[in-house]
Amino acid sequence: MMEMHSILKRMLVTEKSTIEKDEKNKYYFEVDSRANKIEIRKAAEKLLKVVVDDVHVINIKGKKKRMGRTMGKRKDWKKAVITLSPGNSIDIYGV
Structure with missing residues (x-):
């Protein structure tokens, strides 16, 4: 457990x-790459004091970039x- x-x-x-x-009352977060949906739900409910209906997780691949040659x-x-x-919301400017 993280x-x-x-x-x-x-x-x-x-x-x-x-x-x-x-x-749609959806909020986007960057999360730890080792975390799963259950851990993300528990962390959001405890830290942000909200009731979570659903969690979707997307793995983003890093872009290739040139640095000189x-x-x-x-x-x-x-x-x-x-x-x-x-009925639940997060103050996005206070987080």
Whole structure:
């Protein structure tokens, strides 16, 4: 079992996530790559004090980038889409 504070790394605030937050009560987070759906749900409920309806997890592959004449690669990471039950919300600017 992972430590709760290390599971949710940061909230992703983009144009798409803001629209989803307003219309469907969905919030996007960057999470630890070793965390599973159950751990993400428990961490969100305990740390953010909300009721979670659903969790979707997406593994994002790092892009290949050129640095001078050598090719490099950004790190792989995991994204979680957390759907909250009606009546719950997260203050995105206070997190």
